[in-house]
Amino acid sequence: xxxxxxxxxxxxxxxxxxxxxxxxxxxxxxxxxxxxxxxxxxxxxxxxxxxxxxxxxxxxxxxxxxxxxxxxxxxxxxxxxxxxxxxxxxxxxxxxxxxxxxxxxxxxxxxxxxxxxxxxxxxxxxxxxxxxxxxxxxxxxxxxxxxxxxxxxxxxxxxxxxxxxxxxxxxxxxxxxxxxxxxxxxxxxxxxxxxxxxxxxxxxxxxxxxxxxxxxxxxxxxxxxxxxxxxxxxxxxxxxxxxxxxxxxxxxxxxxxxxxxxxxxxxxxxxxxxxxxxxxxxxxxxxxxxxxxxxxxxxxxxxx
Amino acid sequence: xxxxxxxxxxxxxxxxxxxxxxxxxxxxxxxxxxxxxxxxxxxxxxxxxxxxxxxxxxxxxxxxxxxxxxxxxxxxxxxxxxxxxxxxxxxxxxxxxxxxxxxxxxxxxxxxxxxxxxxxxxxxxxxxxxxxxxxxxxxxxxxxxxxxxxxxxxxxxxxxxxxxxxxxxxxxxxxxxxxxxxxxxxxxxxxxxxxxxxxxxxxxxxxxxxxxxxxxxxxxxxxxxxxxxxxxxxxxxxxxxxxxxxxxxxxxxxxxxxxxxxxxxxxx
Numbered sequence: 001x002x003x004x005x006x007x008x009x010x011x012x013x014x015x016x017x018x019x020x021x022x023x024x025x026x027x028x029x030x031x032x033x034x035x036x037x038x039x040x041x042x043x044x045x046x047x048x049x050x051x052x053x054x055x056x057x058x059x060x061x062x063x064x065x066x067x068x069x070x071x072x073x074x075x076x077x078x079x080x081x082x083x084x085x086x087x088x089x090x091x092x093x094x095x096x097x098x099x100x101x102x103x104x105x106x107x108x109x110x111x112x113x114x115x116x117x118x119x120x121x122x123x124x125x126x127x128x129x130x131x132x133x134x135x136x137x138x139x140x141x142x143x144x145x146x147x148x149x150x151x152x153x154x155x156x157x158x159x160x161x162x163x164x165x166x167x168x169x170x171x172x173x174x175x176x177x178x179x180x181x182x183x184x185x186x187x188x189x190x191x192x193x194x195x196x197x198x199x200x201x202x203x204x205x206x207x208x209x210x211x212x213x214x215x216x217x218x219x220x221x222x223x224x225x226x227x228x229x230x231x232x233x234x235x236x237x238x239x240x241x242x243x244x245x246x247x248x249x250x251x252x253x254x255x256x257x258x259x260x261x262x263x264x265x266x267x268x269x270x271x272x273x274x275x276x277x278x279x280x281x282x283x284x285x286x287x288x289x290x291x292x293x294x295x296x297x298x299x300x301x302x303x304x
Numbered sequence: 305x306x307x308x309x310x311x312x313x314x315x316x317x318x319x320x321x322x323x324x325x326x327x328x329x330x331x332x333x334x335x336x337x338x339x340x341x342x343x344x345x346x347x348x349x350x351x352x353x354x355x356x357x358x359x360x361x362x363x364x365x366x367x368x369x370x371x372x373x374x375x376x377x378x379x380x381x382x383x384x385x386x387x388x389x390x391x392x393x394x395x396x397x398x399x400x401x402x403x404x405x406x407x408x409x410x411x412x413x414x415x416x417x418x419x420x421x422x423x424x425x426x427x428x429x430x431x432x433x434x435x436x437x438x439x440x441x442x443x444x445x446x447x448x449x450x451x452x453x454x455x456x457x458x459x460x461x462x463x464x465x466x467x468x469x470x471x472x473x474x475x476x477x478x479x480x481x482x483x484x485x486x487x488x489x490x491x492x493x494x495x496x497x498x499x500x501x502x503x504x505x506x507x508x509x510x511x512x513x514x515x516x517x518x519x520x521x522x523x524x525x526x527x528x529x530x531x532x533x534x535x536x537x538x539x540x541x542x543x544x545x546x547x548x549x550x551x552x553x554x555x556x557x558x559x560x561x562x563x564x565x566x567x568x569x570x571x572x
Contacts, residue, residue: 077532118481171428172483172504173523209482228483228523229532237387237524 055130086119121210134252141253166206173227182267183217219263365440396429418510431505444547451548462497488517514558
């Protein structure tokens with residue numbers, strides 16, 4: 001197909017040269033990473049890398065809080081458009097080989113996003129958003145999640161208030177997030193001398209356009225889409241009402257809890273790995289010092 | 305100093321008088337409902353229950369809300385003007401109660417709050433108020449078709465042809481990601497027309513350029529009528545809504561500030 005190969009040549013010319021070696025952060029394997037299912041067709045010349053996954057419920061099951069028409073347009077047109085654009089842009093580039101989360105982080109390029117970023121991020125964001133909701137959702141969380149909410153926000157109501165505030169004050173298009181923050185700076189000597197579980201906490205964030213907290217190495221737990229297309233057909237300009245109904249009637253706290261589980265496990269694993277690496281470094285330094293002392297004493301014993 | 309000739313200018317209160325920046329400094333933000341002639345009797349008003357003093361008013365579009373049917377529905381205008389635009393005005397007024405920024409004309413306020421790229425909290429609201437006013441006036445019922453006279457000449461000079469300009473405009477609008485605006489501006493430095501797209505609330509006034517036509521690409525502007533079919537919305541705007549009359553008036557005014565070329569003076 002001439003058109004597609006031209007497209008991949010174009011994509012190659014544009015993207016691959018500017019990507020170069022993949023950034024350091026995802027060279028380190030992160031266990032317990034959520035695997036986004038992707039089907040790689042190895043025989044066909046064009047690998048449609050990412051597919052449009054449907055929400056895990058029928059399109060009319062979120063009525064009356066989110067109408068079928070909204071879902072038909074939001075998922076069927078907007079989300080689908082991003083999947084198609086993403087596949088077109090990464091065809092024939094290094095990004096094609098990567099998981100969606102890695103594509104997002106790589107194309108974010110530490111703040112100077114490359115062309116595939118908006119599409120990759122919006123595909124990921126929308127997948128995440130559909131799965132954050134369920135028919136008959138809402139209510140309150142429980143267990144570990146509720147405990148952390150009360151620890152970090154004071155109370156569930158406070159967290160709700162802050163979340164709604166973030167969603168309402170995101171000017172223009174964007175997203176509001178509840179995320180688990182267990183990140184560290186991407187520099188070699190960022191070592192926390194007294195690490196404790198309390199450093200890892202829940203935060204609320206708002207992001208513009210397509211940005212998501214993955215690029216800051218947070219673990220998102222919950223997202224609400226505050227692009228106008230998400231609520232305009234059902235709520236017109238009343239974004240605050242939309243977010244309230246989202247939190248009261250649509251959120252799937254079970255999914256959020258399971259995401260928290262994965263996030264805390266991942267943070268614990270990372271902490272253990274860091275500890276292990278630090279101990280290995282310590283051992284290495286100790287050995288090295290011993291060798292140097294030996295060499296010094298040799299010099300000292302030489303006659304003048 | 306403003307680029308609207310067609311709408312009442314802004315001032316403290318709701319009347320349509322030309323803005324006098326120095327005169328406005330006389331107003332203290334007292335609680336009370338402003339009377340139509342604020343120069344007299346303002347300070348003698350009895351203190352009523354505290355109400356936000358309106359610094360800027362919501363101007364109405366120069367046509368009825370159903371005048372742009374079927375290209376832009378009445379419902380869209382009711383929401384877009386009656387809710388979104390009104391919200392921006394109300395939020396701006398609320399912010400100005402506690403801020404030392406009163407006394408500016410709208411254009412000055414935008415430039416001041418833009419703060420050279422580090423916008424103050426009032427910027428979003430102020431710019432959106434101005435942008436929407438500009439937008440209503442950039443449209444008319446029975447609009448579209450071709451520009452006339454001087455505007456057409458200038459477009460053909462700077463874009464080679466009207467269809468080139470139109471394609472550039474549509475392309476620019478389609479390439480915008482997120483919320484924003486697309487403009488036909490007269491660049492004051494380069495002294496030529498150009499198509500510019502901006503994000504969120506930014507408008508070319510902040511760079512000292514003179515907007516001639518503006519198109520709102522925020523989703524609330526078209527979602528009810530066109531859902532996600534942005535291309536149709538933009539093309540409809542260009543074919544059926546854009547007011548070249550307003551553009552001509554603005555160009556005329558702009559020529560007072562930008563030298564677009566020597567006048568044709570016959571040589572004796």
